Amino acid sequence: MSRSSQAPSRRLLLAGALAAVSAAVTGCSSDSAASTSGGAGRLRIGYFAFPSGDLIVKNKKLLEKALPDHEITWIKFDSGAGVNQAFIGKSLDIAALGSSPFARGVSGSSPIPYKVAWILDVAGRNEALVARKGTGVSDVAGLKGRTIGTPFASTSHYSLLAALEAAGLKPSDVKLVDLQPQAVLAAWQRGDIDAAYVWLPTLDELRRTGTELTSSKEIGGSGKPTLDLAVVSDDLIAEDPKAIDAWRKAEAEALRLLKSDPGGSVRAVAAELGISAADAEAQLKQGVFLTPEQVASADWLGTDGSPGKLLGYVTDTGRFLADQKQIDAAPSEDAVRKAFYLEGLSDAVK
Numbered sequence: 001m002s003r004s005s006q007a008p009s010r011r012l013l014l015a016g017a018l019a020a021v022s023a024a025v026t027g028c029s030s031d032s033a034a035s036t037s038g039g040a041g042r043l044r045i046g047y048f049a050f051p052s053g054d055l056i057v058k059n060k061k062l063l064e065k066a067l068p069d070h071e072i073t074w075i076k077f078d079s080g081a082g083v084n085q086a087f088i089g090k091s092l093d094i095a096a097l098g099s100s101p102f103a104r105g106v107s108g109s110s111p112i113p114y115k116v117a118w119i120l121d122v123a124g125r126n127e128a129l130v131a132r133k134g135t136g137v138s139d140v141a142g143l144k145g146r147t148i149g150t151p152f153a154s155t156s157h158y159s160l161l162a163a164l165e166a167a168g169l170k171p172s173d174v175k176l177v178d179l180q181p182q183a184v185l186a187a188w189q190r191g192d193i194d195a196a197y198v199w200l201p202t203l204d205e206l207r208r209t210g211t212e213l214t215s216s217k218e219i220g221g222s223g224k225p226t227l228d229l230a231v232v233s234d235d236l237i238a239e240d241p242k243a244i245d246a247w248r249k250a251e252a253e254a255l256r257l258l259k260s261d262p263g264g265s266v267r268a269v270a271a272e273l274g275i276s277a278a279d280a281e282a283q284l285k286q287g288v289f290l291t292p293e294q295v296a297s298a299d300w301l302g303t304d305g306s307p308g309k310l311l312g313y314v315t316d317t318g319r320f321l322a323d324q325k326q327i328d329a330a331p332s333e334d335a336v337r338k339a340f341y342l343e344g345l346s347d348a349v350k
Helices: 010-026 053-059 062-066 080-088 099-105 155-166 181-190 202-207 216-221 234-239 241-260 262-273 277-284 310-323 333-338
Strands: 042-048 071-077 094-098 114-122 127-132 147-150 175-178 195-199 210-215 227-233
Touching: 042 053, 042 241, 053 062, 053 114, 053 241, 053 262, 062 241, 071 080, 080 094, 080 099, 094 099, 094 114, 099 155, 099 227, 099 310, 114 234, 114 241, 114 310, 127 155, 127 202, 147 155, 147 181, 155 195, 155 216, 155 310, 181 195, 181 202, 195 202, 202 210, 202 277, 210 216, 227 234, 227 241, 227 310, 234 241, 241 262, 262 277, 310 333
Parallel strands: 042 071, 042 094, 147 175, 147 195
Antiparallel strands: 094 227, 114 227, 127 195, 127 210
C-alpha cells in the first residue's frame, strides 16, 4: 500500500486538530454555532448525514427537551477521521464514530481522550462495495489492478480491506484512493475510479450504475462486523455525567421510535437528509438497529463493570488494522476496555 494510504500518525492527527476545529465550525448545522470549550451546560455533538437514531434525536429535539438548560450544538462530519481529530482538538463532547476509527483512536501510547458509550447501529447493506458496470467486474477478485475509492480510516475502509483479504488480494494489488463520500460520487461519474466502498446515501447513487460485490452485512457475518458507535469525551464524563444519562435516554427513545413509529421516524430522517420519505424508508431498511435492551446486553456493549462482545469486536478490529499496516500496533484488550464508559447504561435503557 502506498504511503498515502497509511494511517495518520498521532503527531499528524495532533497537527490536524486545529484544522478540524475550523472544519467543525463550518460544518455546523444551521441550528447553532460550534462552541470552543466543553463542560456542563454545553454539548457539542458530532453526527453524520446517515440514517440512524441520531437523526431522529436531532430532528425531534429530544435532547434539547431533556436538557433545556444546556446549549446543544449539532456538528456534521463526513467521516470518522474528522471526528477523531476534533476530539483531539477538544472541540466535541459527544459524537458518532465507526468501530474502525474508534479502534484507531484507542491505539498507541496517547489514545484519544474519549470512551464508547452507545451503539447507534450495526452496519448492514447500508455500507457496500460497488463496481461500475462498465468495468465488467463481477466479484471482488476481479478488482485486481483496479482503482477503488473509499474514505480512509473509516468502517468502509476497514471492510474493504477485509473483502480484499477474503478474495485473496493484498492492498498493493489494487490502487486505493482516499475520497470522502461526495468526492467518491464525483470520481465515479468521471470514470476516475472503477469501484468504491462507501455508505448511504452516496451508496444508493452508485448502485444505479454499478454492481454490488459485497456489503458490510456479509463481511460482518464472516466475522468482521462494523458498527456505528457513539463516544463521549473524558472531560464530559468528569464534568457532566448527568448530561450523558439524558443523551443516552434520548438515543434509546429514538431506537424505540424506529420500531413503534416507523412513519414518524421515516419523516424525521427524510427531513434531516433532504430526501423523499420513500428514499428514507428504503435507506433505513438497510441498517441493523438494536433495541436499547440489546445495546446494553452482553451480546453488544454490556453494562456496568461487564463489557459485552463489542470489546472483542473492537480488539479484533485493532489487530486486523495492525496486520494491514494501518496502525503501528494493535491496542490491547485492556486498553480497549478502558475506553468503555458503561456507568449508568443499564438505567438509561429502562
